[in-house]
């Protein structure tokens with residue numbers, strides 16, 4: 001599974017929708033929500049990402065909002081998990 005697949009599973013957002021009415025609602029995604037999804041990946045997974053030494057970009061497929069997390073932010077997320 002790719003990181004994206006894992007996030008799709010954990011973010012819990014309606015990543016696919018066919019009902020036109022859905023667009024009337026504002027997307028429930030937020031940075032906090034994405035952080036919770038990252039936390040849900042677990043400490044080891046986050047460490048692996050940090051070890052790769054690249055910031056990560058996570059796009060909400062619902063509203064196309066792009067969330068970018070720097071290594072520093074990932075480290076602080078990891079710190080807050082302890």
Ligand SMILES: [Zn+2]
Nearest residue numbers: 027029060063
């Ligand atoms: Zn969104």
